[in-house]
Amino acid sequence: MRVGLLGRKVGMTQIFEADGTAVPITVLECGPCTVLQVRTEERDGYHALQLGFADKKRKSATQAERGHARRVDAEPKRYVREIRQDGPSDVAEGQTLTVEVFGAIPRVDVIGTSKGRGYSGVVKRHGFKGLRASHGVKRMHRHPGSSGPSADPAHTRKGIRKPGQYGNARITARNLKVVRVDPTNNLLLVRGAVPGPNGGFLTVRQTNKV
Amino acid sequence: MQNHLMEAVEQSSMKASVPKFEIGDTVDVHVRILEGEKERIQIFNGVVIAKSGTKTREMFTVRRIVQGEGVERKFPVHSPRIADIVVKRSGKVRRAKLYYLRNLSGKAVRLKERFPAGKATPAEAKAAKAERRAQKAAAKKARAEAAAEAKAEAAATVKEE
Numbered sequence: 369m370r371v372g373l374l375g376r377k378v379g380m381t382q383i384f385e386a387d388g389t390a391v392p393i394t395v396l397e398c399g400p401c402t403v404l405q406v407r408t409e410e411r412d413g414y415h416a417l418q419l420g421f422a423d424k425k426r427k428s429a430t431q432a433e434r435g436h437a438r439r440v441d442a443e444p445k446r447y448v449r450e451i452r453q454d455g456p457s458d459v460a461e462g463q464t465l466t467v468e469v470f471g472a473i474p475r476v477d478v479i480g481t482s483k484g485r486g487y488s489g490v491v492k493r494h495g496f497k498g499l500r501a502s503h504g505v506k507r508m509h510r511h512p513g514s515s516g517p518s519a520d521p522a523h524t525r526k527g528i529r530k531p532g533q534y535g536n537a538r539i540t541a542r543n544l545k546v547v548r549v550d551p552t553n554n555l556l557l558v559r560g561a562v563p564g565p566n567g568g569f570l571t572v573r574q575t576n577k578v
Numbered sequence: 579m580q581n582h583l584m585e586a587v588e589q590s591s592m593k594a595s596v597p598k599f600e601i602g603d604t605v606d607v608h609v610r611i612l613e614g615e616k617e618r619i620q621i622f623n624g625v626v627i628a629k630s631g632t633k634t635r636e637m638f639t640v641r642r643i644v645q646g647e648g649v650e651r652k653f654p655v656h657s658p659r660i661a662d663i664v665v666k667r668s669g670k671v672r673r674a675k676l677y678y679l680r681n682l683s684g685k686a687v688r689l690k691e692r693f694p695a696g697k698a699t700p701a702e703a704k705a706a707k708a709e710r711r712a713q714k715a716a717a718k719k720a721r722a723e724a725a726a727e728a729k730a731e732a733a734a735t736v737k738e739e
Contacts, residue, residue: 378583382634383591388610388659395587553586 369459371469372451372573373398374421375556377480379566383547383557391559393547396478398467398556398572402442406461407450415453419465420445421569447569468551470572476556477542479571480564484536493534539563543577588633592656599638601626601676602669602689607640607653608661619661622651625669625689627676641679643687648680668692 375398382390399421407416422445426434429444437444440462459465470476490496490512498510512531515524541562548557562570599605607622624642627650631637636655641648653660669689679687693702 381584381588383587384634384654384656384658386658387612388657390654390657393587395584397583550586553583555583555587557587 369457370451370453370574371473372417372419372571373465373467373469373556374401374419374447374449375399375570375572376422377562377564377566377568377570378555380561391547392561393557393559394562396556396558396562396570396572397554398470399554400464400466402437402440402445403459403461403463403465404436404440404442404445404448406457406459408456415455415457416450417453417457417459418448418450420448422446449571451571451573466551467549467554467556470546470549470556470574473546473574475543475545475575475577476558476572477540477575477577478544478558478562479538479540479573480562480568482535482537482539482563483565485534487532488534489531490529493531494529496529543575591634596655597663597665599626599663599665600668601629601674602671602692603665604667604669604689605640606662606664606666607651608663609653610659610661623666624649624651625676625679627679628674641676643683 375396378395378397380392380394382392384390401419401421403417404420405418407414407418409415420437420442423443424433424446426444429437433444442462485492489510491498491510496512499505499508499513501509512529515528515530541560544562545559546556547559548555550557556572564570603626604624605626607624609620609622611618611620622640622642624640626638627641628639629636630639634654634656637652638655639650639652641650643649668691670692671689691703691706
């Protein structure tokens with residue numbers, strides 16, 4: 369079974385190892401997740417587990433969401449995602465998965481939505497250096513400069529980095545080390561940063577990076 | 579938002595009790611050092627000139643003068659490598675960061691002593707001063723004796739020749 373769970377980012381801090389090394393960690397509140405549906409090859413064309421995390425008020429759920437949750441005797445969920453599986457799994461619909469599933473997993477991928485930065489210029493969005501502060505530069509200090517050659521090819525090449533919407537996109541932080549699993553508080557501690565704001569919803573799965 | 583969860587994690591990495599010390603205190607920081615297989619404790623003595631951060635991220639900066647050169651080390655309060663922090667002397671200071679000490683040298687670096695349990699009675703202050711004087715005198719005497727001994731030895735060797 370490919371292990372995965374849904375959760376929420378709590379925040380970042382640091383903890384110490386026995387030898388005094390400080391480890392930067394992100395605290396994730398992971399699970400418990402209800403298995404809302406099991407996707408199978410025969411019916412759906414692929415294997416996956418559909419998980420739900422965090423209850424939604426019944427009155428703010430649609431009729432369809434309520435019906436889908438009722439099928440497995442659960443409340444409608446705020447965050448529903450699928451975890452792809454390689455083959456048929458032994459997990460049944462309606463079952464609850466907790467953070468303990470990560471007990472033997474050394475590394476995970478964390479998928480989330482990055483913080484939205486709106487319509488951003490090239491300095492923020494692509495790390496351009498901008499133009500000089502003096503020596504004749506006039507009101508162009510954070511501009512991209514040239515976007516390509518002139519008469520030949522007479523147009524801007526495709527793929528040139530430009531200003532535009534930055535952030536608020538699906539981001540996968542891959543191969544993060546699992547530092548600690550805390551089943552009493554449903555916490556998963558991973559080394560390093562994960563996408564999104566504190567309190568943002570996340571999908572955590574066993575890494576597919578080898 | 580989910581502060582109680584954060585609390586639980588940070589609590590797990592914090593020491594149960596940390597010795598109380600203030601900005602301006604002269605402290606001995608006991609640092610665990612690994613030398614090959616063996617562990618020993620090294621003491622770094624100096625004045626606490628700054629504290630920063632909270633919880634597991636709390637740090638403090640200690641400044642001392644080594645051979646006329648200022649040396650500063652910054653330690654994490656909750657690091658397991660810090661075995662102990664012993665307050666040797668409390669300094670009377672009026673700000674939270676003593677970065678101005680970096681621009682001072684010699685006698686100007688000294689801080690006035692503070693007596694943590696309220697104001698020092700004149701008698702106490704006098705006693706402390708007397709003790710410091712006695713220490714200084716003792717050190718001077720020891721130095722003088724050592725010098726005299728060295729001189730005598732030198733004279734003896736000359737005589738032998």
